[in-house]
Amino acid sequence: MNRLTQKLLLSVFFLLVGLSFGVQISQFIENWIFTEVGQYGNESLIELFNYFSLGIIGFVMAIVLGGGVIYFARKKQQEIGFGEHGELYYEVFRECLTAQFLVCENGTLYAVSQGLCKQLRTSEEKLVELGLKGLIDESSFEKFIRWQKEGDDFAQLSFRPLHATQNQEEFIVSINHTHLQGVFLGQLVDVAKQSELQKQHELLAITLSSVGDGVICTDIDNKITFMNPVAEAVLALLSDEVKGKAFQEIMPLFHEDSKEPINDPMQQSMQELQTVCLSELICFRNHLSLDFAIEVCCSPIFIRGDKIAGAVLVFQDVTESRLMRKRMNHLAHHDALTGLPNRLLLQDRLVQSCKRAKRHKHQFALIFLDLNKFKAINDSLGHDSGDELLKQVAKRLTASIRACDTVSRIGGDEFVLLIDSMDDRKHVRHVVEKIFHASSGDYDLRATQVNVSFSAGVALYPEDGENADILMKSADTAMYRAKKVGHSNYQFYCAELDKEAELYLEKETAMIKALREKAFLPYFQPILNAQTLVIEKIEVLARWQHQDELIAAEQFVDVAESAGINGHLSMYVFELAIPQFVEWLKDYPHLQMCLNLSIKHLLNSMFTEQLMTLLNTYQLSPQQFELEIAERPLLERADELKATLNALSDLGFSLAIDDFGLGHTNPSLLKELHFDSIKIDPSFINEIGGAEHQDDLALVMINIAKSLGVNCIAEGVECDIQATTLASHGCDQLQGHLFSLPVPGTKVDELLGQSFSIK
Structure with missing residues (x-):
């Protein structure tokens, strides 16, 4: 029976009851009025009065009785139902896909959801007829009654399926209080699905705990909700210590080289609704003042389609690998013994110097420097002493030039100096003589003292070459001429040297x-x-x-x-x-x-x-x-x-x-x-x-x-x-x-x- 039929029947009932009461009252008034005025014998008047009074009084009584009943019914409905907009809320509750129901103190089911009907494969009328007692076993129903008396907040009751099958499903009914007096909200929980879901959650938790990368989750307000053990180890904080705190407060990121702070990638991923990976050299410092180099990737977390629930950040601690990469890069561009730039880095700096000199229209000098008698020292005193000599020479050469200039070792006992922004040859001569004065002389090698001198060749840009290769060749040629002329000597490159070198090669x-x-x-x-x-x-x-x-x-x-x-x-x-x-x-x-x-x-x-x-x-x-x-x-x-x-x-x-x-x-x-x-x-x-x-x-x-x-x-x-x-x-x-x-x-x-x- 639907609600409209119920309302029609209730209206007819109240009308009949009202008419019945109206007849009785009408008869009473008739006897009293006509007896008192002495008009009782006038039949037509009495009949007219009866009809009129019966209609008026019956209608009034029907309204009063019906209104009263409806008023008290509505009041009761507000107490046990959905409030002022009960019809709307009732329909919404019925259409809910979650397996839920409203149950009264005596176990009557006041409302059931479509989700419950679908879960139990039973109609709404059948479930209402069964009530809570028909859904759970007797001991569980007794527990439900005790639970009401004891006033507990929550209870879980076992459920007796209506139709037992070979693969009988196992359910649990959970009962909770509502804000309505005497009305409780029940929910049917599929134990198998809940167990499977719990296993998935446990597997997910184990996976996040076992993964080698750090994982941090935040909510929509960018407050931390979860950290795995790797993140805890790097931050030196437990999840419970950081839950509810802002991500930027716990893990502020900055650029490794510039030390400038980096915008919060979690917030950025939630705003842009896409994954954000940071390719810069990212670092952060934990509360113990330990710096870590990391690689970061952030993604928004979506629930129910496109609704944002927060963000997840996955980071990898690359401190060691980045240090190793820096070391490898340094070794690739620097001499392993002296730490000076090697031939590769010198070539790059020489190319840049040529471009800069051409743009600003100035000249610079390239000086090839060779140690005299180095092989004799190396062979007689041993390679360790030879290496020590090269280190000391590198220090003296570096100390004798400006910070903007370059000293490099390109192999053996050969050094190359790149002297930027030279005014003229006189200036270059002064620099070379200064280098000779600072670097030549006695060196203490363990228990032995040796005297070192140099031969040097000088090439000038752009006079002796307009690119790196030609300048290197010119300075090298001049250096070999200096070695021929005599020890502790330097020579400037000239075109005749090339002819001489060609003849020598021939x-x-x-x-x-x-x-x-x-x-x-x-x-x-x-x-x-x-x-x-x-x-x-x-x-x-x-x-x-x-x-x-x-x-x-x-x-x-x-x-x-x-x-x-x-x-x-x-x-x-x-x-x-x-x-x-x-x-x-x-x-x-x-x-x-x-x-x-x-x-x-x-x-x-x-x-x-x-x-x-x-x-x-x-x-x-x-x-x-x-x-x-x-x-x-x-x-x-x-x-x-x-x-x-x-x-x-x-x-x-x-x-x-x-x-x-x-x-x-x-x-x-x-x-x-x-x-x-x-x-x-x-x-x-x-x-x-x-x-x-x-x-x-x-x-x-x-x-x-x-x-x-x-x-x-x-x-x-x-x-x-x-x-x-x-x-x-x-x-x-x-x-x-x-x-x-x-x-x-x-x-x-x-x-x-x-x-x-x-x-």
Whole structure:
């Protein structure tokens, strides 16, 4: 029966009741009125009165009774129903999809939702007829009655399904108070679904707790509602300590480099309704003042479609990886030993300097700096000392320039300085001299002190090059010219150096080809006894047969050294000369052969073995050979050569210092190195016979040789007066064009049989 039918029946009922009461009242009035006035016998008047009074009184009574009943019913409905707008609320409650119902104190169901009907697969009328007692078991209903008496806030009652099945569903009825007296709100809970939902919640909680990233959730007001253990560990706070607090208060973000604060990404994601990922270098500082580098991604949380419930932030602690990335980036652009910019970073800064100089129309300088004798220090004192020296040099170089300039190490003992905004060459000279003054000199390496000097090449922008590559090449070329000129020297680049470098490269290429084609020959020059003028030694001199020209060793030995073929070239010449020497020994058994060695020969650990193998092949002894080493390079690396020289001396080789006098050798060093001969440089011999006292130096050197007890050889004797003077002052042996030019092996027999004399 619907509500409209109920209302119609109720209206008819009240009308009939009102008419019944109206008849009784009408009869009473009739008797009283007509009896009193004496008009009772007038039938027509009485009948008219009866009809009229019956209608009036019946209508009034119907209204009064109906209104009263409706009033009290409405009042009761407000007490147990939905209030003033009961019809509307009732219909809304009935249409609710949640399994809910309203139950009175006695267990009558006042209203049930469509959700409950659907859940139980039963009609609304059937559920109302059953009441609460029909939905739950007897013990649960008794518990419901007790619960009312005890006044508890909440109760959960078991539910007895209406239709038991094989896979019987399990439900729980939860009962709660409402604001209406005697009316309770019930809700049906599917235990299986609730259990599954609870499992999902537990799984979600475990997942969020186990995930390696930090997770923070906020509500619509950006107040923190949840943090997983990773977030708790990073923030050093528990979830309960931060719940309800603003996200920005707990985790303020800032940029790693600028330290500027970053806008709240949680608020941004909720405003833009999309995921927000921060690609900058993000950091935050927790309440313990510990800084963390993080990567952040925020997303809004939606419920029921498009309604925002808050936001979730997922962050990853990348502090270690970011530090590692910085270290790797630093190592990629800086020298691992000194910490200075390396070639890669220098190239980048040089490119930027070119662009800046071009834009502002100013010039700058690029300085190539090379340590002199570094290899000798490194080999003699060890690599640790060499590394320590490079570190100290780097510090001095850095301290000698401005903060806007760059010092870089591009490898080995080579440094490059980028000096910005130079006015002119005079200014550049002042800077280079300042660098030389600050960085050259004594360095303390553990228990040893070494003296360091530099060679430098300078290139200017834009005069010597308008891009990085050309400037690097120009400065490098100038530096090699400085090394040739002399130690502790610097040279500016000029165009002629490029031509010289090209010719030098061409000569290197030609020499390598000549060695491959065996275009080198041994030539020989005799060394005579100064008193008897008898040939006692034959010096081997290399010659290069280049096309129709015979080139002396003095013109190509440096090129061979830089090309790295000097060792191979010398050994090749020795292999050609020694078989001829064997033939001469047959007639002149006391003859010695002099071999010129470079420092690289002596530093090569295989050279001594190769030389001994060659001698053994021809059954020759070391005593038949004298090894000559130039004085200047010998002094530069004397410490590292001592062991090799001693080993050669122990084998029986005689040792001679060539070009003596050019390097200002300390006599005590000669004693220490156990040399057998000194060869006075031709420049000192040429002075003999000239102006007064010009021959003093040559004679002094003869006296030095006497005091040391070593043999003295005068090289470059050109005239009789030189030979006579040298011989008279005690020189032991003479060599020069006065006696013979260097000759091929075919003419040595003739020389050996020749008699020499001095006029």
